[in-house]
Amino acid sequence: MNGVRDRIAEALGAAMESMGLEIDPSLFVVERPARIEHGEFSTNVAMVAAKRLGVSPRSLAEKICGYLNENPIRHQERLEIAGPGFINFFLNCGYLHEELAQAVLKGEDSFALSGVGGGERVLLEFCSANPTGPLHVGNGWWASYGDALARLLRRCGYAVSTEYYVNDTGGQIRRLGESLLARRAGREVEEEGYQGDYVKELAAEYSGPEDVVAAGKWAAERNLKTIKISLDKLGIHFDVWFSQASIEESGAVEEILDLLDSKGLIAEEDSKKIFLSTRFGDSRDRYLVKAEGDFTYLAGDIAYHYNKFVVRGFQRVIDIFGADHHGQVASLKAAMDAVGVGSEKLEILLGQMVSLLSGSDRLKFSKRKGNLIPLEDLVDDLGPAATRLLSLSTSIDRATSVDLDKVKAESMDNPVYYIQYAHARMASIERVKDQRGIILPAISEVDLSLLVHPRELALMRELMSLPEVVEEAGLDRAPYKIANWLKDFSGLFHSFYHDCYVISDAVEIELTYARLYLVAGCKVAIRVALSLLGVEALEQM
RNA sequence: GCCCUCGUAGCUCAGGGGAUAGAGCAUCGGCCUCCGGAGCCGUGUGCGCAGGUUCGAAUCCUGCCGAGGGCGCCA
Numbered sequence: 136m137n138g139v140r141d142r143i144a145e146a147l148g149a150a151m152e153s154m155g156l157e158i159d160p161s162l163f164v165v166e167r168p169a170r171i172e173h174g175e176f177s178t179n180v181a182m183v184a185a186k187r188l189g190v191s192p193r194s195l196a197e198k199i200c201g202y203l204n205e206n207p208i209r210h211q212e213r214l215e216i217a218g219p220g221f222i223n224f225f226l227n228c229g230y231l232h233e234e235l236a237q238a239v240l241k242g243e244d245s246f247a248l249s250g251v252g253g254g255e256r257v258l259l260e261f262c263s264a265n266p267t268g269p270l271h272v273g274n275g276w277w278a279s280y281g282d283a284l285a286r287l288l289r290r291c292g293y294a295v296s297t298e299y300y301v302n303d304t305g306g307q308i309r310r311l312g313e314s315l316l317a318r319r320a321g322r323e324v325e326e327e328g329y330q331g332d333y334v335k336e337l338a339a340e341y342s343g344p345e346d347v348v349a350a351g352k353w354a355a356e357r358n359l360k361t362i363k364i365s366l367d368k369l370g371i372h373f374d375v376w377f378s379q380a381s382i383e384e385s386g387a388v389e390e391i392l393d394l395l396d397s398k399g400l401i402a403e404e405d406s407k408k409i410f411l412s413t414r415f416g417d418s419r420d421r422y423l424v425k426a427e428g429d430f431t432y433l434a435g436d437i438a439y440h441y442n443k444f445v446v447r448g449f450q451r452v453i454d455i456f457g458a459d460h461h462g463q464v465a466s467l468k469a470a471m472d473a474v475g476v477g478s479e480k481l482e483i484l485l486g487q488m489v490s491l492l493s494g495s496d497r498l499k500f501s502k503r504k505g506n507l508i509p510l511e512d513l514v515d516d517l518g519p520a521a522t523r524l525l526s527l528s529t530s531i532d533r534a535t536s537v538d539l540d541k542v543k544a545e546s547m548d549n550p551v552y553y554i555q556y557a558h559a560r561m562a563s564i565e566r567v568k569d570q571r572g573i574i575l576p577a578i579s580e581v582d583l584s585l586l587v588h589p590r591e592l593a594l595m596r597e598l599m600s601l602p603e604v605v606e607e608a609g610l611d612r613a614p615y616k617i618a619n620w621l622k623d624f625s626g627l628f629h630s631f632y633h634d635c636y637v638i639s640d641a642v643e644i645e646l647t648y649a650r651l652y653l654v655a656g657c658k659v660a661i662r663v664a665l666s667l668l669g670v671e672a673l674e675q676m
Numbered sequence: 677g678c679c680c681u682c683g684u685a686g687c688u689c690a691g692g693g694g695a696u697a698g699a700g701c702a703u704c705g706g707c708c709u710c711c712g713g714a715g716c717c718g719u720g721u722g723c724g725c726a727g728g729u730u731c732g733a734a735u736c737c738u739g740c741c742g743a744g745g746g747c748g749c750c751a
Contacts (some may be wrong), residue, residue, distance in 0.1 A: 139722065169695070179694065182731070192731075218695050219731055265751065307751055379751095407749065417681070418747075425749040432751045458745045461680055487681060488744060528690060528700095532681060534744050535689075541701085548714085550700070556714055567711050619690060622699075633707095633716045640710070 138228050138602070139167045140176065142208050147180050150202040158184050167596070174215060175230075202424035228592055232583040234599035236521040237579055238656040247602040249665050250291030253608065258443050259285050261455035262366070262373075262662075263300040266355040266483040267311050268331055270365045271507035272537075274457065277486035278510075279334055279523040279669070280531060281455045282371045282598045286667045287337060291609030296449070299373045299601050300439065303355050304380040304562045305432065309577075311358075312351025315341055329508075333358075338413025359671070365511040369519050375489075379435055387438040387446075388430050391474070399461040415469035436463065453482045453612065455531075461485055484612055487534040488525075492541075517546050518552055520670045524551040548624055555673045557625035557632075558665070561658045564637050568651060571638065575651050585645035585649045590631040594657065597624045601660050603665070614668065621664050628657055 143165045151158050164181035188195065196216045196501035203214055215223040231284065239247050241494070261281025276514040281297070288295045302308075318338035324330045337354050344350075360375075366372070382388065395401050395410060401423070402409040408424035410433075423434040443452050454595040456463070464485070468478035514522050525542065528550065529535050542549075560656035575581075586595065601620060608616035636642050637650040665672045 164694090166694085169697085173695070177695085179732095182694085182746070186731075191736095221695070227735080267751095268736060302751060305751060310750095409749095422749050427749080431749065437751095460746085460751090462746050462748090463751095464746095485681070485745090490744080533689080534682065538688080541688090548701070552714055553700090554690085556712085560712070560715085564711050571711095615690085619699085626699085629715055632718090633713095638711050642710095656678085676712080 136529060138206075138234070138599070139210075139226070140537055140603075141226060143176055143178070146208045147199065148205070149206070149510045151180075151184065153202050154198060156184065156188070161604075167600070168223065173217060175226045176222075176224040177217075177221045177636060181216075181219060181222055188455055189486045196220050196222050199543055202333055217227070225267040225623045228587060228595075229584065229594060231595040231599065232586060232651065235586070235595050235653060235656045236578055238659050239652055241659070242351060243659050243662050243666075244272060246290075246353065246659050247605045248290060249602065249606045249609065250292040251606050252288060252291045255293050256449050257288060257293045257295045257451045257453060257454045258298055258447070259288070259295055259455075259516060260298045260300055260443075262371075263302070265302045266358040266362060266493075267307055268333055268358055268507075269330055270362045270510045271511055272491060272510050273489055274454070275365065275369075275510035276489045276526050276629040277455055277457070277531065278366060278371055279369060279526050280486065282369075283413070283527055283536060283617070283668050284453075284455075284612055285310060285524070286669060287605070287609050287614050287617065290663075290667060293451075293609075296374045298375045300377050300379060301355075302351065302379050302432075303359075304383060304435075306435055307428075308351035308355055309347045310351070311354050312347035312349070316345060317349065325650045327544065331556045333361075336368070359578050364511070365514070368511060368514045369523060374435065379439070382438050382442065383430060387442060388434050391434070394474060395423075395470075397479045398473065410466075410470065410473075412466050412469035412473070415472045417465045421466050433463070433466055433470075436467060437474075439478070439483065440467060440471060441474055442473070444480065445474075451480050451482065453484065455486055458485045458487045458534075474676055482612070484531055486531045490534070490536045492536050493539040495653055505609070513539075517549070520555065521546060521549040521551045523668060523670055524549065524554075529558075530613065530615055548550055550618075551670060552676070553629075553655045554621045554665070556676055557628045557669075558658065558661050558672045559629070559676045560632055561654050561661070561672065564654050567638050573647070573651075576646060581648045581652055582645055583649050584651060586653055587648050588631075588635050590627070591650075591653060594624075594627045594631045594653065597627050597657055598660050601664060617664050617667050623660065624657075624661060624664070628661075 144160055148158065148160065148413055158180065165176055165178045168174060168177045176549045181199060181551060183191045185195045193216055199222060200216060203211070210226045212225045212227045215225065218224050244426065262275065264270055281333040285295050308329060308670050311329055314324045314334050317324050317328065318335050319341055320418045324334065337357055341350060341353060343353050344439060361618040392401065400411045401416065402420070405426065406428060406607045407426055410421045410423050413419060421433050422431050424430060430489050440452065441451050455497060464483050467483070468481060470477045471481050525537065604616055606622045608614060635650065637654060639646055662672050
């Protein structure tokens, strides 16, 4: 990274040093002011440092500006001291032309590529909905988020493997088997069973033994296939599908129990075994072995996470859970500390609940009654791009409400079309260029300094911010920041497109050349961003 | 009762120490002689309440109010 901001930060450091002062770069910021009247960049360094030095911010700012005026950075036009002590940098737009050329030359493979992850091996687990039925809108909501996060982390230099944990054992599988057998026998499914129509359909096909576990496993496998098809429609593919049963059958759970026991962290109560998790900050101790001798879900989950870290050697594990699984967080983290992995290497992101509305009515759904809306139906209605962007537009920390009627009725107004249309327009300009036989000279032969229209400047500023946005979104585990950048960027492109013709008899050919490179740079950026969200870039709508 | 997350415009949401708090939708009104009108331009008396920290708080801390989720030998 040697962007303008870094150059400004370095220059500020040098200015401080010239006065015999040192300042930690993490204490001050170089940022783009909300208003362009405040310059291209501004810094609070004088305000931050003055407090520590016991001098007035403005007088320190004046000294810093004195140094910077003697030793200006490239493209520096003038400086200004404003408000309580901000130093505002006014640069000539040459720096934007340089950044544009960089974006074009780097291309899709290298632009906005960050090494901040340092090759760290990350296991990202998400979705992991139980295979007791089709994926519905609720439990599949954050799947696009997880998939986009994986893409984002890879762009930031992490070595990411994605994983779906298949809960293919335990009480719910037995219950699924019971429901299946009941349907096959023509009986009603009991209150606690699964009553959705899909159970009837599966029952009609099941020819296996009258055994709840066998029937349950068979149905779970079928459900998993359905889930994979739904995810496939959304463009989501996992590197690994990890079976919970395989962990239990491998003896790994017993090993974990022994390990915890050897550290004196297991209490016994009759035939039950309890993990003393309160010693690691949990609010209560947790059962690992039930009275009948079965393992609890937590026991398997601890073994599973131990497998991720110790057996498979991942340096960091990120789990995306629904907020209704928040109760596991403290126990799992306690367990990671207990087995010596270190809970700080386990990041658990909680996706808040989605409530579905129909008009102003909140829809009440019940898994038991099976009246949930399949995710696949939504994808069929909206298409994968619009469906993905729907959940990718908001922070995972926020409980969102989605009005299905509105979303379907306004599907043409979905922001994804606004973004894809911007890309289609870029592609269209290039088609027109080819149709008219315009031969674009090499970028080194083109005068990019002709790009001075306010629309062009605004577009280039947004363009050059993508590398920072990608890095920030990666570090914050926040792919929605990419979605927000895309919306802003697309808006600026549409404005440019409207006000600045690229190819026209009224436009000088040299300006056409420069604008064609602007479009090329924009296309690189928007394609990178769309690929991070897993949304297709359309050549035409 | 305890724990987690969240209260920003009519609605859905950004902004998460920085200068005059933004976008989409909805409303009302403008814009097609040229690269695609799925577009552009205009239209907005809003940070739940009260304290605190700070040069500076929508942002951090505390309390209160409100919403969602959790507090199983379910998974």
